[in-house]
Amino acid sequence: MEEKVINAALLGLGTVGTGVYKVLKGQEEEMTTKIGCKVKIRKILVRNLEKAAAKVDDPAMLTNSWEEIKQDPSIDIVIELIGGIEPARTYILDALHAGKHVVTANKDLIAVHGKELLDAAKASHVDLLFEAAVAGGIPIIRPLKQCLAGNHMSEVMGIVNGTTNFILTKMSQDNMEFKDALALATKLGYAEADPTADIDGLDAGRKVAILASVAFNSRVVFDDVYIEGITKISAKDIRYAKEMGCAIKLLGVARNTDTGVEAYVCPMLIPNDHPLATVNDSYNAVFVHGDAVEDAMFFGRGAGELPTASAVVGDIFDIVRNIVANCCGRIGCTCYKQLPVKRMEDTYNRYFLRLHVEDRCGVLAEMTEVFAKYHVSIAQIIQRDSQSQDDHLAEVVVITAKVREGDFKTAVQELSNKSSVKRISKTIRVYGK
Template identity: 80%
Template sequence: MEKKVIHAALLGFGTVGTGVYKVLKNQEEEMEAKLGSVVRIKKIMVRNLEKAAVKVEDPSVLTNNWEEIVNDPDIDIIIELMGGMEPARTYILAALEAGKHVVSANKDLIAVYGKELLDMAETHHVDFLFEAAVAGGIPIIRPLKQCLAGNHMKEVMGIVNGTTNFILTKMTQDKMEFKEALALATELGYAEADPTADIEGLDAGRKVAILASVAFNSRVVFDDVYIEGITKISAKDISYAKEMGCDIKLLGVARNTEEGIEAYVCPMLIPSTHPLASVNDSYNAVFVNGDAVENAMFFGRGAGELPTASAVVGDIFDIARNMKANCCARIGCTCYKTIPVKKMADTRNCYFLRLQVEDRCGVLAEMTAVFAKYHVSVAQIIQKQAKPNESAEIVVITGKVREGDFRTAMEELSGRSFVHKISSMLRVYGE
């Protein structure tokens, strides 16, 4: 049934919640022309009523009582921006069960419980939308589900964490070491007081699980994603990568192969000619490859008050249009396949290896003999002149090899007396 006014409730009124409130206010005059109805915030659930009162025109919309929202028959859409697992999961399930549509930006929750939430939405014939859960203001979930639905997607990969991209940009452009770049990111507000989720790759891992599920129509959860962070990257690694025609980026990669889905997050060398190599500072970009569209890239702000709010409000507007046309729940869970997720040991990549070795004749031959034993070929090699009484430094980029074989080669190599230290081991992105 058509509604001129659609009432919504916000759960959480932090950075993104405030942004959603602002964007809806800014759209008020044009909303009826766009949607055939007006979306109004009837309730905002907050922890501290007094603190939140200064941010709203009418403090009577504020509440700390969930029951006031879920039991209000006038509220059609609930916008969950609390984050975390609980009580967000309980609230969303209750809202869907009550026949209310839900918009969420909660990547942590969706990467683990996405199937449960989407199944509940389908059961009660309501919408559960989550565009803002991946890459902030960049549209990617809806394009994968709708605009690119005519494709069999082969790969979705990209830079999906702005904090780590800012850090690596500063390390590259200003030759900072990791700790110095992290301190700057914290000072400028790009990094949280506890940056673990960002710098250890956990945030990106959750987004990769969601992207893989949507792109390949098969459920991938957070625990399926192999994750490495950027804490061990040094300015020297970045300098060598540049010398070899590459940049280092924290990439989230999801591939649909004949043997199963590959899903991982790790710092990787990427050719400086690749479009993602020029994505700097806190920007995000997602690169997709499908059998019909071939390559496409989505670029923009991956976080922040208004960019993320833009994605949330887009979902709200989508629901409002569905309500007007009486076609809610037309696109729900798209995971109709069951494709296995490969173990990381069975993936194939090229590798960047930096190691300190004994400075004498024959070391390269001994090293390549170990490589050959495990089918590791050498594509590029750099050897720097050692100072007297110091180790020689060798940098190698290998050909494509199964990761399990490469790791076995590394174990054997690290036990050889001529190897003093394996300083870095990074993957190299390739098709």
């Protein structure tokens, strides 16, 4: 009996594209037994044909013409790995409208245009899968859509950017300042030449939008996510966190509350007894809470050639199984609700506040009076003499109980106008109850 073959086209032969090519080659012998047929890469779209030729067995499969792929009726699956919004959006829509299935790792695109793409896939009765768009090789999109579908999810949060986690780990373990840890991350290849998307939290923000949409069955887009990066975190902040039994991590947090969805990315103190506190270096982890499963955590490599390729190939195999079983498009967009997304000012968290005040009697009483005015309850205070020899200041660190963010910010603004308060050095949210 002739072996059935599903033909695919690969868009992009960069780090992840090369990884996908390698993983598919490594699966060739077991493919038919595993998924019911063979998958063959027939075309690879690249910009530089000569440079790409060294990466493949047969340079004849290389092309720089999207039209050649789009108009080829033998190509069943398009694997988009070029990244960015355009031309990726156009290519994917073209492929879907032509009745081709699509696998993508493009978090930028899914976080902004996910609904448009999923609607196009539904209209053509084809699959659009994007497991690799969040947390690299860690399975999380499929578990949320399938394995955990029997839950009402109330929270999905975690460490979803390896570059920032590596930087914060080095700051904690080696007492580095931010700029030195960033330089090391760049040298070792964890940070891009332009690290803005990572260190400013934009990469994590896109992933939070996707996770919230899938977990809560309600569309959250990138612009809905409040974002702060790690550029202002200092070694001193991390030392204080350690004294309080905490680590500082860049967390992406999405909560489904009675008053709407909360979605934000920011550095947070997290207690050392929380599983995420021990996720170090470039590893990622996603922590979920559902009404039936309760707590579950997914941990592993969040980026890289082969880990991300693992997720992409998993999606390819899922589509092939659907083709073989004639059940394509069975799980598409799961956003059947329209939940409001809350403003950051209306979210509730605990806070770490570090400030320098006059070193005299009565200053703490002035501070607590302002806090009480705005319903800010203090859980812990640490006071230290300032390290400066000439300003006669005391350094005070306050940990609050949970408080509405808008009220806390108003209190901090009023404090900053007090003559006894010389500077507000840092405010950082604290994860937990």
